[in-house]
Structures are given as structure tokens and as C-alpha cells.
Amino acid sequence: MKGESVKQAERECRRIALSHYENFLVASVLLPRRLKQPFYNVYAFCRTADDLADESATPALALNALSQCQTSLDATFAGNPPAGIFTALANTIEQFRLDKQPFDDLLDAFRQDQQKTRYQTTRELLDYCRRSANPVGRIVLKLAAVDADVADLERSDQICTGLQLANFWQDVARDYAIGRIYLPQSELRTLGVSEERFAEMIQQRSTLPELKTLIQAECDRAQTCFDLGAPLCDHVPKWLGRNLRLFVGGGRATLEAIRAIDFDVIRIRPRVSKGTQACLILRSLIGR
Template sequence: MSKSDAGTMSVKKAEQECRRIALSHYENFLVASVLLPRRLKQPFYNVYAFCRTADDLADESANPTSALRALDQCQTSLDAAFAGRPAAGIFTALAKTIEQFQLEKQPFNDLLDAFRQDQQKTRYETMGELLDYCRRSANPVGRIVLRLAAIDADTADLERSDQICTGLQLANFWQDVARDHAIGRVYLPQSELLAWGVSKEMLSEMIQRQTTYPQMKAAIQAQCDRTQTYFDCGEPLCDHVPKWLGRNLRLFVGGGRATLEAIRAVDFDVIRVRPRVSKATQVGLILRSLIGP
């Protein structure tokens, strides 16, 4: 086998691995991939596989020290991929996508930086701090997607993309207050909690009793109302992009809104129960995306 043939086989094997990761980890991504043009499916798989792998390194390592070490190794592999010298595995496929779409490196660096931050910072003092985290943990994904779609987005559309991505991240935080607390993380900023009369001690007490006091419910309601505005501001992007991407964006915006509605449906009692979007609602969102404009 020639060196060229070996290289082609290496890329194909890497792409198969990326496809396996993408289609086995995330139900919504599986649905969204149906809406992708055939020519873009593999590039999306390649990028998603990187994001999923890095996220798993951050969340599934034995301890923060191990996670940071693994993320540093991931950074080294990312640097090599952008330099045209990719390591074997998913980075071989990612390097092909980087070259094909002339992807910028900063969004990928930002994602890894956010994953590192999760190992070192477990509480946030202000909403500004949390939004800065979202700027690196969520918004880069939207910007990479716009690049893959060959959209020369202006500042307004980039801001709309950021609004959608930040809204999705925040909705997940409000849904997972108890789950995050169980792994030592509190994303709801301390200043927001104190504004509604919720102290650190009160939060710990609620977790212990598995109930949500009225003050905490009010704090969560305020955050849900605020998060709704992110979707309102970002959704016009759906009309500024190709139809296939608009459908995908509406699917995710709809999912974010549905998460907020699920939180409202349990009367913001997010510590006693984790709000869930019903299967019927999920199916409705998917159908609207498939047959929508």
C-alpha cells in the first residue's frame, strides 16, 4: 500500500470513529443530522466528535488534576491538527475539516479553556462571570457551525448565534441545579441568589431536604424569564441562514424554550425534581423542524 493510500485509509477510519461518536452520544444531534445536507454530515460529525471527546475528558476523568492533564493533551493534539500534523484518530478527521472549511482556531481554544475552568472554578459570583463562561463554553459551537455552513455572518448574526447558544446553556443550568450541585458545581451566581434571599447555607439545606424553598423558586423563575429573552433575540437568525440550518436552529431554540416550560411546569421546584421535556413535546419539535419552512 502506498503512503497516499495509507493516508486515505487513516482518514476514512478516523471519520468512521467520528461518525460513531456523534450518532451514539446525543439524541438531538442524531435528529439534527437528518436535516443536514449530505455534503456536510461528515464535517459536522468530525467537529462534534472533538467537542464530545473534550467534554468527556473534563467530566469523566477521575479528578480535576487528571482532567486538566487530559485536556492539555487534547490541546496539544488540537494544535497539531491546525498545524497540519494531526495525531491519529479523530484529529485526523478534524484536520481534514479544518483545512476544507478554513476553520478558525479560537473557538476550539475557547471550548478547551471553558472545560479547564470547570475543573478549577465551581461557583460564580456574578452573572457577568457566568456569561463569560458561556462565551467560551457554548457560543463557539454556534460560530463553528456558521463557518461550516459557509456563512459570512455579520456582527448582528454572530450576536444572534451567541444569544441562542448562551440561552441553551443557561436553560440547562436551571434544569440541572441539583445534578450540578451533586458534582460540586453551582452555576447560579451568588449575587443572583442573594438578591432573592438565598444564602449558601440555605442552598445546602434545600439540597439536603430535596426541596426548593419559595426564595429559590423566585430566583429560578427570574433566570428563566431572562433566558427566554436570549431565545427571543437570537431566533431571527433562523431567517438569515440557509433553510436546512434554519430548521436545525429552530429545533434547538424550540428545545430550549421547552426546557424553560418544563421548569415552569414543576413550579420551579428544580431541587426536588429534574424538569424534563416530554417525549410528545420532543416529537412535536422534531416534526415541525422536518416539515417547517
């Protein structure tokens, strides 16, 4: 009976993973067969927690749901997983001796999203990325059995932070629509962009020059993250290096798309063309 419940849980994790983003579908093609299910199990947890944070009707309901998720995670690491995806996750935790801290950090970041919608400094924003993005890279390294030293862990963090930042600067208008501004408030004030002026730009669908200047600087910061993290691709198994190159390439392409519209991210949401996406996927599949 227990074996059947695990199989059911694994099927559910597989369903969750394969019904979401194209990037994960491509990455799953590049995974060794033996690692597909463990990756599905971890991804299903991350996706479920993210949905609880973003799709709950109110912040209070989201916090309550995330609290229940934390309780389930605690029980899973204690050896008493609840039914459902946590049953599958428990097997992966045991098999790969996964640490609990990255999972806790992710849930902490999701809870923060319900309570904090402005970031005063770049340091605050990077600390958020440390918990919202970087844990995923560290979990992946463990699943890949990479004996990462401090330098490689830092490279992984740089890639994950770069991806998070690129996503922020692509979605400035979308994030504002749900009440969030990730651009550091101190930088906005230095450029004379008050909250009221920012709101006017959104209303007029126009990115003023001073805000373009800040977006450009933030894109440069994300680019530096990719530059610092990219050497990790040569320090891991080939299949993982291909995945990392795919995601780093996608992040760089997002930054290029932002530059191509002259950083006018409020008027236009920058997009990576289908041709560029196909090229990135092809290069990953052939190992270049």
C-alpha cells in the same frame, strides 16, 4: 495509507457522533449529505473533550488530559494532526477554513470547570457561556458557509447562551451533586440564600420561594436570549434554519417545563415530554 487513516478517523468520528444525544441524531437527519461527515468530525472533538473534562477521576487528571488535547489541537491547526479523530478534524479545518479560536475557547471552558465551581456575578456566568457554548454556534455557521455579519454572530451567541442557561436551570440539583452551583452568588446573597441554606434545600429536596424567584428570573433571561437569537433562523440556509428552530424550540420547551413545576427544580428535575419532543422534531422536518 494516508487516505486509509483518514477514512478510519472519519469512521471513528461518525461512531462517536451517532452514539450520543438524540438531538444530534435528529439534527444529522436534517443536514445536507455533503456536510454530515464534517459535522461528525467537529462533534467528535467536542464530545471527546467534554468527556475528558467530566469523566476523569479527578480534576488534576482532567486538566492533564485536556492539556494533551490542547497540544493535539495545536498540532492539528499547525498541519501535523495526530492519529485518530484529529486526522479527520484536520480535513474539515482545511476544507472550511475554520478558525482556531472557538476550539481554544471550548477547551478553556472545560479547563475552567475543573477549577471554578461558583460564579459570583451574572457577568461571570455569561463569560463562561461565551466560551463553553457560543463557540459551537460560530463553528456551525462556518461549516454552513454563512457569511455572518456582527448582528448574526450575536444572534448565534444568544441562542447558544440560552441553551446553556436552560440546561443549567434544569439541572440545578444534578450540578450541585458534582460540586457546582451556576446560580450567581451575588443574586443568592441578595435573596438571603447562603451556601448552607442552599445545601439544606438540596438535602430536603425542596426549593424555597426565594430560590424559585431567582430561578424564574434566570429562566426569563434565557427566554430573552432565545427571543433575541431566533431571527437568525431566517438569515441562514433552510436546512440550518430548521436545525436552529429545533434547538430553540427545545430550549423554550425546557423553560416551559421548569415553569410547569413552579420552578421547584430541586424537588423535581423538569423534563420535556415525549409528545413535545416529537412535535418539535416534526415541525423541524416539515420546515415550519
